[in-house]
Amino acid sequence: MPTWQLRLLRGRPGSSPRLETYRVELPAEAYLIDAVEKIWAEQDRSLLFRHACHHASCGACGVRVNGRERLMCITPLREFSPDGVIQVEPLRHFPWLGDLLVDVSPMMRRMAEVGFAIIRRDELTADRPLPEGIEQITRFEDCIECGLCLSACPVMAADEAYLGPATLAAIERMLAEPRGGDTARLLTLADDPHGAWRCHSAMECTAVCPSNVDPASAIGRLRRRLIVEKLRRWIGGGR
Amino acid sequence: MREVPRWKRASGWIDLRGRREGGLAFLLMRLTGIGLVIYLFLHLYVLRLLAQGPEAWDAFIAMAKSPLFLALDGLLILGILYHALNGVRVTLLGLGIGVPHQARLFWGVMALTLLMTAIAAYAIFTIAG
Amino acid sequence: MWIWQAFTGLLLLILLTLHMVFNHFVVEGGLRTYRDVVAYLSHPVVFTWEILFLVVVTAHALMGVRAILLDLGIGPGTDRWLKRGLTLVGLGIIGYGVWLSWWIRSRGA
Ligand code: HEM
Ligand code: HEM
Ligand code: SF4
Ligand code: FES
Numbered sequence: 001m002p003t004w005q006l007r008l009l010r011g012r013p014g015s016s017p018r019l020e021t022y023r024v025e026l027p028a029e030a031y032l033i034d035a036v037e038k039i040w041a042e043q044d045r046s047l048l049f050r051h052a053c054h055h056a057s058c059g060a061c062g063v064r065v066n067g068r069e070r071l072m073c074i075t076p077l078r079e080f081s082p083d084g085v086i087q088v089e090p091l092r093h094f095p096w097l098g099d100l101l102v103d104v105s106p107m108m109r110r111m112a113e114v115g116f117a118i119i120r121r122d123e124l125t126a127d128r129p130l131p132e133g134i135e136q137i138t139r140f141e142d143c144i145e146c147g148l149c150l151s152a153c154p155v156m157a158a159d160e161a162y163l164g165p166a167t168l169a170a171i172e173r174m175l176a177e178p179r180g181g182d183t184a185r186l187l188t189l190a191d192d193p194h195g196a197w198r199c200h201s202a203m204e205c206t207a208v209c210p211s212n213v214d215p216a217s218a219i220g221r222l223r224r225r226l227i228v229e230k231l232r233r234w235i236g237g238g239r
Numbered sequence: 240m241r242e243v244p245r246w247k248r249a250s251g252w253i254d255l256r257g258r259r260e261g262g263l264a265f266l267l268m269r270l271t272g273i274g275l276v277i278y279l280f281l282h283l284y285v286l287r288l289l290a291q292g293p294e295a296w297d298a299f300i301a302m303a304k305s306p307l308f309l310a311l312d313g314l315l316i317l318g319i320l321y322h323a324l325n326g327v328r329v330t331l332l333g334l335g336i337g338v339p340h341q342a343r344l345f346w347g348v349m350a351l352t353l354l355m356t357a358i359a360a361y362a363i364f365t366i367a368g
Numbered sequence: 369m370w371i372w373q374a375f376t377g378l379l380l381l382i383l384l385t386l387h388m389v390f391n392h393f394v395v396e397g398g399l400r401t402y403r404d405v406v407a408y409l410s411h412p413v414v415f416t417w418e419i420l421f422l423v424v425v426t427a428h429a430l431m432g433v434r435a436i437l438l439d440l441g442i443g444p445g446t447d448r449w450l451k452r453g454l455t456l457v458g459l460g461i462i463g464y465g466v467w468l469s470w471w472i473r474s475r476g477a
Contacts, residue, residue, distance in 0.1 A: 202261045
């Protein structure tokens, strides 16, 4: 079995963080999350990190791997060479709680403000008969609220007040399918210097999103909608 | 929770670690934008020579035809071309058009910029040199 | 604000291209001599065109400066002052540019 070298960012708020190297033996079919869990289980129980589902649906295990935002549970070890070092650091632009752990509540609060529903009723299967014992078919939204896009965004780096790619994508998603929701409120939320207009099209959110949300395109559609809305109000005399 | 110092946040957009084409395009856009603003101020300042009469201006033009100035001229053109062409890219992307092709568009912008700068540089040195 | 940045940017695409081409390539010997400039600006269409260019670049450039300064973590209060400050700078630049062009133009008459 190959031995992998991991360099993890360690430390707690209040002291300056340092990089520490660990070695773990694992087959090449394993994933980065397995390596980090093994370090936690066998070498250091104080290691802070987050995970739950192990299959890219809870969004808990986002980190930066060699500088790039990834989900640990779908980052295969075979991508790396046992001779090299896999450097793992916490996401940027979130309050740091220690080791690989960050506080994602600022993003979660914004998503809640939008009223983003993670689970929706599935309309594709709406007119089909339900299987025995199943009450309703639901569908997950693409966005798993992992925060990778926020960490990758250079505007987020500079502006804490920026709504951020995930939230703007959520607003656009809600507007596309409002289901009786308050679209005017969402548009006001987006139409802000720190909202849809703050984006500088660095395109990093779409590049790192593990779930094909494509926040960059969503922000573009949101802007188009805001422009049309403005023109309509302007021509229609403030209606 | 560790507070990130303000200066560090403010310089976040410069940090290219882990970034790809889009991040690089944004950084270059900003740097060329800043360069152009500085140029604009210098340019308008120099234009005051026009108000001082023919001698002052024509002396300046004679100096501006030195190879050093012409080279700087080339640099200016490089900056303008990148900023302008990427400006078109960013405007489209910002409206959600062509996002899946953004990296290819970036390399296209780069190639066009270099090509057009080379042509312009050739023209400058043959006409003015 | 972004939309104005993009809009003025696209206008500049035309205005600046013409500016560069006229100043470099059309005139014999490359850069204009004093006489060339005066003659050039004497034409009313050119004059209007150049003033339009002046206004649009100034607006685009200063909006751009604000966008960059916003990333220094400026709050809404400071931003209000920043906007006022930049507007004054912009008016100053435009005033200077118009005065200068007018003055040059008057030399040709
Ligand atoms: C020639 C045609 C031009 C086009 C098509 C253009 C286009 C653009 C666009 C679309 C942006 C927004 C970028 C973003 O959202 O990040 C921008 C930003 C900017 N432009 Fe231009 N521009 C042009 C010329 C100029 C000139 C002549 C100047 C300076 C005198 C200038 C200075 C700036 C600055 C300072 C920014 C802000 C950069 C930032 O926010 O990072 N631009 N330009
Ligand atoms: C190296 C290339 C350039 C040359 C040789 C050049 C030359 C000149 C000359 C001779 C004038 C005065 C006559 C006229 O209005 O045409 C002028 C004016 C002007 N230039 Fe340029 N220019 C160059 C590049 C630029 C660039 C890149 C910008 C924008 C950032 C710019 C902005 C302006 C403005 C705004 C005016 C009008 C000033 C006024 O109305 O008083 N120029 N330029
Ligand atoms: S948009 Fe993509 S990268 Fe951003 S939080 Fe949602 S799933 Fe993660
Ligand atoms: S552990 Fe759930 S997304 Fe990785």
